[in-house]
Amino acid sequence: MTTYRRDIDMLRDRRFSLLLAARTISVLGSSFAPVALAFGVLELPGATATTLSVVLTAEALPMVAFMLVGGVIADRFPRHRVMMAGEALNAAAFACLAAMLLTGWTPLPALVTASACSGIAMAVLFPALTGIIPDVVPADRLQTANALLGLGANSSRVAGLVLSGATVVLIGGGWALAVSAAMFATAAVLIAALRLTPAERTAGEGHSVLADLRDGWREFVSRQWLWVVVAQFSVLVMAVQAAHGVLGPLVATERLGGAFAWSMILAGEAVGMIGGVFIAMRLRPRRPILVATLLTAPTGLPYLLLGSGAPLWTIVVGAVVMGVCFDVFGVLWSTTMQREIPAESLSRVSSYDALGSLMFGPIGLLVAGPVAALIGPEPALLGCAAIVTLSAVAALLSPGVRGLRAPEPEPVAVTGTDTDTDTDTDTDKVPSH
Template sequence: MHSYRRDLDMLRHRGFALLLTARTISTLGASFAPVALAFGVLALPGATARTLSVVLTAEALPMVVFMLVGGVIADRLPRHRVMMAGETLNAAAFFCLAAMMLTGWTPLPAMVVAAALSGVAMAVLFPALTGIIPDVVPADRLQTANALLGLGTNISRVAGLVLGGGTVVLLGAGWALVVSGMMFAVAAVLVAALRLLPAEPSEAGEYVKGNSVLADLRDGWREFISRQWLWVVVAQFSMMILAVQAAHGVLGPLVAKEHLGGAPAWAAVLAGEAVGMIAGVFVTLRLRPRRPILVATLLTLPTALPYLLLGVGAPLWTIVIGAVVMGVCFDIFGVLWNTTMQREIPAESLSRVSSYDALGSLMFGPIGLMLAGPAAILVGPRPALLGCAAIVLLASLAALLSPGVRNLRAPDPVEEVAAH
């Protein structure tokens, strides 16, 4: 039997508590960034949607390019050290962006370099985060750990978006970016105090001696491509992220600025999504579907709702509700997806496989950002948002055609506890 009391007992575990605190604070800082960066760039003299596309593309492209290297590093080295490096680099990137916004010295090349540093930081951080969870919690508690991490980060996302929007309105984008940098720095300190299980350092050392980087990448690719459910959903998300990046990064803020009242309205939409993700956590603490990937993929269909509502000019309150629905669905998907990967992929390959997952899922994101500005000019932001919704729906329906997606079964909970 599962109980909320047993779930909360996870907080007594020192390693998990440190990881949860670090990720919660890091997400709080990251939640200031979307509103601050979008409206800070759009407020610059002479800035257009194309300018915002360039800055956001500069952040997204290095994240994609360096993701595989990040996976190899996270499988070779202690993952908490890799995460510390990523958080530190993120702090440096956002302090640089903040300094430029506050001083008024905002040449586009300098902003591109600072944004690119943040992209590299995420490429280092993400594979280590996926792989570190089985290092610090028992196998039969993975879904609970993923859900509790989601709860902490989603609460931070709500608080960060509300406070970030208020900070942008009252003090300006530069100070919101200062807060982001401070939060990343605190997270780096907390992650530095994390200790993995005793066996991990020696395993990592043997791993480095026995393999070249190219061999590591080939081994990770074989693990990735041998699972149909894995590469099909990654292909689905490659198209979905193209649409989501365009909509969330450029088109949504443009519609908010032109028709909904600016930064506070867009912050409300993002906060609605985060509230939905908090609600989704409580579902995932109890939900144990026998076909987790099928359920997760079905839940990607309703994520098109806020883009449809933005595209047809619906009132702000309906768009916020649509964002709540999106948040619930994305949170349940994320917990089921991460838990399935952590159960199905060997621990020594998990960060590399997660880097292929992230690379495949995110590789078209920069294209979406690059196309968003011209699309907004050529057809208008609202028709472009309807196109984003269509891409999400078609990609999700296509993924459901895969037998691997429909048929993968989770282990019986009783058998899983007995095995570990």
């Protein structure tokens, strides 16, 4: 049996297949939702860009505010039930938004309330998702499981990129939101079918929320590799948000021909993320966080090319490289967290990871416009590329990042004449970018 065939063989596991299907469908719903919500709100009588901004902010702020609480909940209760509740809340929120748009009853407070419920749902879902994977698959299959989940999620993002706009045009924003709600509901049903037994999930003790958060914080700060890379990503994500959200579209509009060019760049990134899955399945570095951090350095390549006036095709290639690097990073990062952090604290630690990584993203969006007006979007993009690279270099100065080693793999049983080639890959075999 070849190693890839052994990876695909995981799909025969009923519980993993249910989790994979639920995650893939949920991400497809999430890919539909932003386009459907944006155009649905903007089509409302009297709606302006400010209206849309208020509705989107109402979703983003609760997601950040409740992320740590979501981690506590996911560590206290069976994670499949927490995920089921999050998907169900998302389905209810988008069903309400769809109903409001379809009936024409769209008071702003109601739109804001429904959007806030969606943000809370995402804050509950993310920490539970990180923690549930070790509950479903054995430790020696974690990296393969993360890669396959990434393949499903990335494929859904590509499909959403292609289908969401067409769906809004054909059936309208309200019905497109109803489609998203149906996808979230389907994901909730699939997760409900996981039926993890109590023996596979340790019941949470009766601590206060603050005590649980303190325990999670101690686990987080006790691992240098963890908090250093999260600090790196707080800066990296700020630059990426500025470049992806504002500066890139500006340059695409001014120099590359507009929305089509930007869509090609985003599609290149998505294709790279799908291709990165197959690399992530096979890559077994002895020092996974060192390799993962090295791979973040080239992610500024498309910004460097955009800012230096390169032709579109080279920028698309740079976006493919970016997608590959981010996907492999994500698989190595998730797998290392799941191996190194105790199961009873994993969701809380992942919530600190998410909060720390994303907290400066809104600042990037906020300052990108004024900086572009002051020095121009191309120099600003070059600055974003420099920030991405320098943040990687700074993280590599940490002994914890460079020194963390993966456990030695356990030998795999060989059947017949087939052999398994799933061996460790030393870091000197990984190209330095």
